[in-house]
Amino acid sequence: xxxxxxxxxxxxxxxxxxxxxxxxxxxxxxxxxxxxxxxxxxxxxxxxxxxxxxxxxxxxxxxxxxxxxxxxxxxxxxxxxxxxxxxxxxxxxxxxxxxxxxxxxxxxxxxxxxxxxxxxxxxxxxxxxxxxxxxxxxxxxxxxxxxxxxxxxxxxxxxxxxxxxxxxxxxxxxxxxxxxxxxxxxxxxxxxxxxxxxxxxxxxxxxxxxxxxxxxxxxxxxxxxxxxxxxxxxxxxxxxxxxxxxxxxxxxxxxxxxxxxxxxxxxxxxxxxxxxxxxxxxxxxxxxxxxxxxxxxxxxxxxxxxxxxxxxxxxxxxxxx
Amino acid sequence: xxxxxxxxxxxxxxxxxxxxxxxxxxxxxxxxxxxxxxxxxxxxxxxxxxxxxxxxxxxxxxxxxxxxxxxxxxxxxxxxxxxxxxxxxxxxxxxxxxxxxxxxxxxxxxxxxxxxxxxxxxxxxxxxxxxxxxxxxxxxxxxxxxxxxxxxxxxxxxxxxxxxxxxxxxxxxxxxxxxxxxxxxxxxxxxxxxxxxxxxxxxxxxxxxxxxxxxxxx
Numbered sequence: 018x019x020x021x022x023x024x025x026x027x028x029x030x031x032x033x034x035x036x037x038x039x040x041x042x043x044x045x046x047x048x049x050x051x052x053x054x055x056x057x058x059x060x061x062x063x064x065x066x067x068x069x070x071x072x073x074x075x076x077x078x079x080x081x082x083x084x085x086x087x088x089x090x091x092x093x094x095x096x097x098x099x100x101x102x103x104x105x106x107x108x109x110x111x112x113x114x115x116x117x118x119x120x121x122x123x124x125x126x127x128x129x130x131x132x133x134x135x136x137x138x139x140x141x142x143x144x145x146x147x148x149x150x151x152x153x154x155x156x157x158x159x160x161x162x163x164x165x166x167x168x169x170x171x172x173x174x175x176x177x178x179x180x181x182x183x184x185x186x187x188x189x190x191x192x193x194x195x196x197x198x199x200x201x202x203x204x205x206x207x208x209x210x211x212x213x214x215x216x217x218x219x220x221x222x223x224x225x226x227x228x229x230x231x232x233x234x235x236x237x238x239x240x241x242x243x244x245x246x247x248x249x250x251x252x253x254x255x256x257x258x259x260x261x262x263x264x265x266x267x268x269x270x271x272x273x274x275x276x277x278x279x280x281x282x283x284x285x286x287x288x289x290x291x292x293x294x295x296x297x298x299x300x301x302x303x304x305x306x307x308x309x310x311x312x313x314x315x316x317x318x319x320x321x322x323x324x325x326x327x328x329x330x331x332x333x334x335x336x337x338x
Numbered sequence: 339x340x341x342x343x344x345x346x347x348x349x350x351x352x353x354x355x356x357x358x359x360x361x362x363x364x365x366x367x368x369x370x371x372x373x374x375x376x377x378x379x380x381x382x383x384x385x386x387x388x389x390x391x392x393x394x395x396x397x398x399x400x401x402x403x404x405x406x407x408x409x410x411x412x413x414x415x416x417x418x419x420x421x422x423x424x425x426x427x428x429x430x431x432x433x434x435x436x437x438x439x440x441x442x443x444x445x446x447x448x449x450x451x452x453x454x455x456x457x458x459x460x461x462x463x464x465x466x467x468x469x470x471x472x473x474x475x476x477x478x479x480x481x482x483x484x485x486x487x488x489x490x491x492x493x494x495x496x497x498x499x500x501x502x503x504x505x506x507x508x509x510x511x512x513x514x515x516x517x518x519x520x521x522x523x524x525x526x527x528x529x530x531x532x533x534x535x536x537x538x539x540x541x542x543x544x545x546x547x548x549x550x551x552x553x554x555x556x
Contacts, residue, residue: 089431090431090432125403140386146425147425159425
């Protein structure tokens, strides 16, 4: 009985995190972007500094008509937002937040699970892009696919470097093996991973698939109402997942200068929040790359860097063992 | 693995075995739909279901590592590549009248024959082998890695050399188009005049090269 209760509690905790954190990041983005641009951002919804703006947005989205274009492939069009969103929910299950088994489900091949399932999320954008029967959507879908193929490899290689260092693929296992000097040792891999993750999420400066000045809103052009909101939610859930993963793999997760036992989860959240702030900052301050510049960056910079990181990891690993 | 078939009936219906059978049926159904559907992109999406079903089967056989690699490589990369290709050809929404092939009887024969051969070999090899689900995990990453690099390291290396050769070959094939000596009569498309000292032949490999090599990653 307590087993079932334990599992249920963990799943509920993961689900609550899945519902709350993306909204927190979305609200932070509203406010941070506004202040960086000399505005105030939302100020009215909820009373205190517009804290309920995203709740209000959600209500607004739910009220809108759910339009499916006449020429669209109905079922795939309607299924796409779920395919885009659900993988991030699954990924959250495997990310440890604190020591002593504070994780939804400890997986033996956690890194592979996380990267594999995150890759599936991109299928949602592809389905949306194709099924909309709209040339801008199709272009967005094509760009999404090209981007994914370019960025999956450096991401995997960077993650493999950490797995080599720790000698395990399990995310809690990696954190158990962590020492502070891993941060400078794996820093190149960390940068590659984070950059590649940004590209996988289609966040600026890698947001050509949704480039609004060129192709309206890419694969999501034809979406309205709740389904559109689900795609947006997927983007913010993706930011949560990427930042949490980067902090777990490269920044030591729940390890901190002090209080790692009781306050470990706070360290994880703090690192995740700082990384998420960086993601928002990049959106405000960086111009969008062109598609060919992105491909060039991936194939001529990130992949060699990731391979060099793997070589470095291997050499250090052999020397110290 | 334990050789204790005597203590198990043939297909004694435990929960895992029932789940295995059901997932297998779904996978088989999705595979059949993949082949017979007239809508090209639907075929690719049913392929996702098929490959995902196989990953679930691996999970039920406690081969967790293989299962996630299956999802990562096949669902995450190969199907994305297929969809990418289909989108480039502007696959229409709705039925494609030319999606059928005159070779379907030959294809069916080959498919049935290879399926029969596989089923026969696998049942013959593993009929009396049972996975102990309550004991230590037998398909863990550590176990897979150990067996791969202790007993199968030579085939593994041969495969990696083969893949490397394919990669190099793809790069060579895609670069030759841009080489001025080999283009022969094929001139750049009309209207594309060299601007300044940047001849089109010089910058074409850069835009054309990676596009081809990407296809090799599947």
